Amino acid sequence: MTRPVGRGGSSAAPRSVDVARLAGVSQKTVSRVFNDEQYVSADVRRRVLEAADELGYRLNNAARALASGRTRSIGVVTLGTALYGPASLLMGIERAARDTGYALRVVNTLEGDPGGIAGAVESLLEQGVDGIVISEPIDESKVSIHVEVPVLVLGAPPDFAGPRVVTAGVGSDLLARAATEHLLGLGHATVHHLAGPQRWYAARDRLDGWRAALKAHGRDEPSVVQGDWSAASGYAAGCELASDGDVTAVFAANDDMAIGLIRALTEAGRRVPDDVSVVGFDDIPVAAYVTPPLTTVRQPFDAVAQEGLKLLVHAIEKPHQDPLLASDPPVELVVRSSTAPPPPRTTPGHG
Amino acid sequence: MTRPVGRGGSSAAPRSVDVARLAGVSQKTVSRVFNDEQYVSADVRRRVLEAADELGYRLNNAARALASGRTRSIGVVTLGTALYGPASLLMGIERAARDTGYALRVVNTLEGDPGGIAGAVESLLEQGVDGIVISEPIDESKVSIHVEVPVLVLGAPPDFAGPRVVTAGVGSDLLARAATEHLLGLGHATVHHLAGPQRWYAARDRLDGWRAALKAHGRDEPSVVQGDWSAASGYAAGCELASDGDVTAVFAANDDMAIGLIRALTEAGRRVPDDVSVVGFDDIPVAAYVTPPLTTVRQPFDAVAQEGLKLLVHAIEKPHQDPLLASDPPVELVVRSSTAPPPPRTTPGHG
DNA sequence: ATGAAAGCGCTAACAT
DNA sequence: ATGTTAGCGCTTTCAT
Numbered sequence: 001m002t003r004p005v006g007r008g009g010s011s012a013a014p015r016s017v018d019v020a021r022l023a024g025v026s027q028k029t030v031s032r033v034f035n036d037e038q039y040v041s042a043d044v045r046r047r048v049l050e051a052a053d054e055l056g057y058r059l060n061n062a063a064r065a066l067a068s069g070r071t072r073s074i075g076v077v078t079l080g081t082a083l084y085g086p087a088s089l090l091m092g093i094e095r096a097a098r099d100t101g102y103a104l105r106v107v108n109t110l111e112g113d114p115g116g117i118a119g120a121v122e123s124l125l126e127q128g129v130d131g132i133v134i135s136e137p138i139d140e141s142k143v144s145i146h147v148e149v150p151v152l153v154l155g156a157p158p159d160f161a162g163p164r165v166v167t168a169g170v171g172s173d174l175l176a177r178a179a180t181e182h183l184l185g186l187g188h189a190t191v192h193h194l195a196g197p198q199r200w201y202a203a204r205d206r207l208d209g210w211r212a213a214l215k216a217h218g219r220d221e222p223s224v225v226q227g228d229w230s231a232a233s234g235y236a237a238g239c240e241l242a243s244d245g246d247v248t249a250v251f252a253a254n255d256d257m258a259i260g261l262i263r264a265l266t267e268a269g270r271r272v273p274d275d276v277s278v279v280g281f282d283d284i285p286v287a288a289y290v291t292p293p294l295t296t297v298r299q300p301f302d303a304v305a306q307e308g309l310k311l312l313v314h315a316i317e318k319p320h321q322d323p324l325l326a327s328d329p330p331v332e333l334v335v336r337s338s339t340a341p342p343p344p345r346t347t348p349g350h351g
Numbered sequence: 352m353t354r355p356v357g358r359g360g361s362s363a364a365p366r367s368v369d370v371a372r373l374a375g376v377s378q379k380t381v382s383r384v385f386n387d388e389q390y391v392s393a394d395v396r397r398r399v400l401e402a403a404d405e406l407g408y409r410l411n412n413a414a415r416a417l418a419s420g421r422t423r424s425i426g427v428v429t430l431g432t433a434l435y436g437p438a439s440l441l442m443g444i445e446r447a448a449r450d451t452g453y454a455l456r457v458v459n460t461l462e463g464d465p466g467g468i469a470g471a472v473e474s475l476l477e478q479g480v481d482g483i484v485i486s487e488p489i490d491e492s493k494v495s496i497h498v499e500v501p502v503l504v505l506g507a508p509p510d511f512a513g514p515r516v517v518t519a520g521v522g523s524d525l526l527a528r529a530a531t532e533h534l535l536g537l538g539h540a541t542v543h544h545l546a547g548p549q550r551w552y553a554a555r556d557r558l559d560g561w562r563a564a565l566k567a568h569g570r571d572e573p574s575v576v577q578g579d580w581s582a583a584s585g586y587a588a589g590c591e592l593a594s595d596g597d598v599t600a601v602f603a604a605n606d607d608m609a610i611g612l613i614r615a616l617t618e619a620g621r622r623v624p625d626d627v628s629v630v631g632f633d634d635i636p637v638a639a640y641v642t643p644p645l646t647t648v649r650q651p652f653d654a655v656a657q658e659g660l661k662l663l664v665h666a667i668e669k670p671h672q673d674p675l676l677a678s679d680p681p682v683e684l685v686v687r688s689s690t691a692p693p694p695p696r697t698t699p700g701h702g
Numbered sequence: 703a704t705g706a707a708a709g710c711g712c713t714a715a716c717a718t
Numbered sequence: 719a720t721g722t723t724a725g726c727g728c729t730t731t732c733a734t
Contacts, residue, residue: 015711016711025721026720028721031713032719058476062413064711065726066726066727081442084433091431091432091433091459094429105455106457108445110446126409148364231639231640262640263640286637290614291614293614366727367727367728379706380704395703411726412728415728416710419728419730420729
């Protein structure tokens with residue numbers, strides 16, 4: 001109690017001046033060392049580093065950000081679900097961000113959140129970020145992105161535009177198309193689609209890909225069944241589809257729904273893949289081990305995150321150059337045992 | 352080109368002085384309004400808010416942090432996997448953090464990362480955080496947490512101690528015990544365990560719970576089979592266990608492994624649950640829809656995250672009070688169709 | 703209930 | 719290759 005604990009107290013964190021004093025150099029030189037600037041002699045650098053180590057010095061990021069105007073951090077807006085896709089993407093983003101030397105700030109938008117994406121972006125801006133990534137956006141009241149920092153939108157078409165917006169990984173329609181064509185190639189007359197919630201761009205994308213494949217091959221487009229990503233909704237859809245004898249192939253917009261669907265089909269006495277083929281989307285970790293092992297399409301989350309971040313960092317650090325362009329991620333269809341040729345038509349007529 | 356774009360340029364973000372000027376008050380008053388301090392007349396508050404709105408003013412967090420010494424953000428160290436458990440926990444933490452007014456900074460420790468948890472903590476400290484949460488820690492070279500800020504460890508026993516460490520959600524041994532006792536209650540002579548990687552506290556916890564249940568009931572403790580959380584490792588374990596006719600019940604440390612296990616058992620001709628009962632852990636979204644629907648144990652991730660954060664925030668904001676104590680999270684066993692009484696012993700001897 | 707002055711710990715711009 | 723000076727935009731402390 002005889003000694004103030006606050007400023008100047010014994011517990012105060014060491015600052016760069018303290019290091020400078022101990023190393024016998026100017027404070028600016030310490031700054032140079034910690035910023036890897038050139039023109040510091042090896043000897044001075046060593047002395048500074050030693051002094052810093054001795055004092056347990058740590059750079060103060062707030063001061064650095066204030067003085068430089070750069071925070072060296074990137075904000076990400078996620079959906080706040082533990083769904084495999086979004087979660088994988090987030091992990092990929094963290095890894096990629098760290099590789100490029102940026103820290104990560106995360107804000108969720110729970111579905112139906114007040115403010116939604118716009119609110120999340122606002123909150124990130126206030127926290128201070130050099131760039132923002134919007135992962136798996138959903139469409140809510142036309143977010144007009146009106147921010148000074150560059151924005152990376154992962155998994156939405158470029159019409160999500162704004163002043164400094166870059167996009168990556170928008171090829172999920174291609175993947176959906178590949179899935180549908182796999183089924184068509186097996187000999188199915190047409191393919192039904194169990195769609196995700198249409199507020200999600202990811203869901204719309206897959207719907208588009210399915211539709212494109214059907215159209216390209218001149219097939220009928222059966223009416224779409226709506227799900228909400230959950231296995232429960234897949235189960236409900238399966239109950240509905242099981243009663244329709246024309247259904248021989250279904251493309252589900254994610255694996256969870258595909259698994260629910262298969263269960264409903266099986267319970268209704270329709271065998272998978274003998275009677276009905278099912279393909280999923282995502283290749284979740286258990287996809288290869290459910291019954292039957294699921295044919296599905298795999299998204300290269302890591303690659304998408306990595307490329308996206310490269311574009312974002314470029315936009316942050318070279319604001320006057322043209323933004324880089326994203327390349328389409330590779331299509332990877334994993335064929336397992338939930339798909340097969342359609343059963344022979346035993347009843348040619350409908351009655 | 353006739354006008355510098357930098358300082359004082361037209362694109363500079365408005366500061367609190369600008370707001371003050373427009374509102375006709377002092378800069379300090381603007382600060383008061385934005386910090387919800389008392390002693391600001393309703394009229395002045397309104398004028399300040401209007402001015403801020405007009406200019407598009409946003410508080411500068413770096414400056415605030417520098418001046419106040421508080422960052423109003425919490426750092427979380429995660430494992431960098433998209434596994435359901437860790438991902439759910441992270442989402443829960445984000446939500447809870449935001450509810451308490453803190454922003455979130457996230458750092459992964461990929462398994463086998465240089466520096467590991469200690470490195471991640473160091474990096475968070477440098478970024479500037481008021482508290483740290485270590486989610487689902489793994490045991491690597493005895494991390495001695497040596498930091499000034501409070502640390503919340505989620506899902507590890509308190510021996511992970513340090514100066515200002517609080518713990519929550521360590522009851523997963525209780526859940527494991529409940530799972531094992533469910534099997535015992537069904538009449539199984541003993542229960543095998545398919546364990547997670549023992550570097551994870553979560554895995555050890557479950558092992559302990561299983562062991563405790565067996566011991567409490569005076570049962571044999573079969574040798575443990577090691578997995579790595581993946582369905583593939585569960586499958587491998589299943590191949591091994593299928594050949595042992597004594598195995599009638601298995602408790603798997605997570606659902607993914609349980610699903611792989613069931614597949615191997617089924618392929619080997621051992622029916623689940625008729626010949627072998629299996630219980631998983633986590634209640635992943637598809638657990639109810641795989642074949643057979645999985646009996647499993649559910650962790651209240653949200654509740655754990657919320658309680659943990661309450662403790663952490665308390666430790667941050669009331670450093671001189673005693674830390675709050677965590678209550679054990681509730682046990683929730685979800686009984687579905689992968690568990691049943693053991694088959695009648697048709698072959699009494701081993702010949 | 704409001705304001706003035708000082709300074710948080712760093713980087714930037716300009717010496718030397 | 720190294721040092722000096724002046725802020726960055728807030729909060730703090732102390733007046734009033």
